[in-house]
Amino acid sequence: MATDPLSVVFAALADPTRRAILARLAHGQATVNELAEPFELSLPAVSKHLKVLERAGLISRGREAQWRPCRLEAASLRPAADWVDDYRQFWDISFDRLDAHLDRVRARSDGEPGDQAG
Numbered sequence: 001m002a003t004d005p006l007s008v009v010f011a012a013l014a015d016p017t018r019r020a021i022l023a024r025l026a027h028g029q030a031t032v033n034e035l036a037e038p039f040e041l042s043l044p045a046v047s048k049h050l051k052v053l054e055r056a057g058l059i060s061r062g063r064e065a066q067w068r069p070c071r072l073e074a075a076s077l078r079p080a081a082d083w084v085d086d087y088r089q090f091w092d093i094s095f096d097r098l099d100a101h102l103d104r105v106r107a108r109s110d111g112e113p114g115d116q117a118g
Contacts, residue, residue, distance in 0.1 A: 006079050009056045011056070058076050059071060
């Protein structure tokens with residue numbers, strides 16, 4: 001099992017239930033019961049997902065009376081976002097090259113006799 005912080009974050013994000021939990025927490029803190037509502041999972045199963053998110057630093061849990069609300073720790077997503085962003089430049093360049101190629105292909109086909117309807 002990987003232990004470097006970036007791998008731990010990506011492993012936590014790999015599960016769709018955990019991503020849905022993070023999406024819910026982006027709208028504000030919530031209790032375990034509130035987070036469990038949309039899923040057909042037991043509370044212990046949701047708690048396991050929360051522990052994975054907490055270990056990755058993506059959420060924190062507080063204590064308010066008998067409740068333990070969960071909060072998104074969005075700053076912990078920054079290293080993953082930065083890592084993905086490094087590849088954005090590669091894709092931007094690749095798409096620019098593809099656009100230029102398609103423009104050349106279109107220009108050639110537009111200039112060929114007999115290709116235009118008349």
